[in-house]
Amino acid sequence: MRVCPQTALSxxxxxxxxxxxxxLLRTDTHWLNTIYFVVGLIGADDMGSGYLVxxxxxxxxxxFDLYILLxxxxxxxxxxxxxxxxxxxxxxxxLTTLPLRVLRRFIPSVGGQDTAAIVLCMxxxxxxxxxLRLLSIPVVQIGGVMAPIGGVSYAGLLVFCIADxxxxxxxxxxxxxxxxxxxxxxxxxxxxxxxGLVHKLSDPILKPIRRLIPSLGGLDLxxxxxxxLLLVVKMLVVPPIVYLGNF
Numbered sequence: 186m187r188v189c190p191q192t193a194l195s196x197x198x199x200x201x202x203x204x205x206x207x208x209l210l211r212t213d214t215h216w217l218n219t220i221y222f223v224v225g226l227i228g229a230d231d232m233g234s235g236y237l238v239x240x241x242x243x244x245x246x247x248x249f250d251l252y253i254l255l256x257x258x259x260x261x262x263x264x265x266x267x268x269x270x271x272x273x274x275x276x277x278x279x280l281t282t283l284p285l286r287v288l289r290r291f292i293p294s295v296g297g298q299d300t301a302a303i304v305l306c307m308x309x310x311x312x313x314x315x316x317l318r319l320l321s322i323p324v325v326q327i328g329g330v331m332a333p334i335g336g337v338s339y340a341g342l343l344v345f346c347i348a349d350x351x352x353x354x355x356x357x358x359x360x361x362x363x364x365x366x367x368x369x370x371x372x373x374x375x376x377x378x379x380x381g382l383v384h385k386l387s388d389p390i391l392k393p394i395r396r397l398i399p400s401l402g403g404l405d406l407x408x409x410x411x412x413x414l415l416l417v418v419k420m421l422v423v424p425p426i427v428y429l430g431n432f
Contacts, residue, residue, distance in 0.1 A: 238320050245320075249313040253306050256281050257353060260302035267385040272378045281305075303350075310346040318342075328352030328423035337430060344430030352423045359415045361386035366408045390415070 259277050267274060281302075288301035314334050317325060323335040327349045334342060365387045368380055394407040394414070 238322070241320060242317060242322060245313060245316050249309055252280075253309045253313075253353065254357070256285075256302050256305050256309070257350075257357065259285075260299055260306075261354075261357065261386060262382065263299055263302075265385045265389065267382055271381055273382055274378075306350055306353075307343075307346050310349050311342060314342050314345060327427055328355075328419055330424045330427045332427050333431065338432060341430040341432050344426060348423050348426035348430065351426065352419060355415050355419045355422075358386060358390050359412060359419075362390060362408050362411045362415070365391075387411075 255277050259281050285301050292301045292304050294300055318334050324331045324333050332345045361383050364383050390411045391407045394410050
């Protein structure tokens with residue numbers, strides 16, 4: 186059978202191109218990765234939260250949550266009469282003084298407590314939810330409960346802020362209890378600035394339990410019951426508040 190010269194030439198050209206392509210794949214994948222990167226950028230809108238939104242969400246949550254925690258710690262430590270000259274207390278005070286100084290011009294203290302700190306926490310949480318909403322994030326987790334921030338009113342977002350703040354307060358006390366237990370095992374009897382503040386945060390939870398449940402054979406069971414109590418309270422209090430915000 187006679188083969189057309191043009192057909193044979195085309196087959197040879199295709200085989201040569203295939204060998205060159207395979208060689209490029211084996212030797213240099215940089216250009217291919219570049220193509221994938223460009224395609225990923227072009228398709229970022231189709232991926233939604235998979236490519237660009239997820240890193241932004243991580244940054245927003247981290248920055249806001251850290252500063253909200255600092256402001257809340259300042260409020261709690263002032264309420265519990267912690268050592269103001271503690272180095273950790275001074276660090277928290279320096280980082281949170283500027284916005285609180287502005288808010289205190291309009292928001293007076295109530296019952297001797299720094300109300301402006303609570304208001305600042307609420308404002309920061311509300312701002313975080315608004316930013317996440319602008320990024321088309323449909324839901325966030327508040328105390329283990331999924332809150333649909335994308336489908337509620339602005340008043341509903343405010344209710345979610347209350348739930349998030351309550352969950353954070355309970356989490357702070359829970360972590361303080363756990364840290365105190367760990368420190369009692371690792372460095373019993375020793376003192377440093379962090380230990381002093383941890384005791385201030387955990388004592389309001391542990392002392393009432395110790396009065397009700399004494400030590401058994403030198404074993405202090407109050408942290409166990411305190412942890413259980415805080416978890417149960419969080420599970421009972423936060424979900425109903427989140428449910429109220431669904432409007």
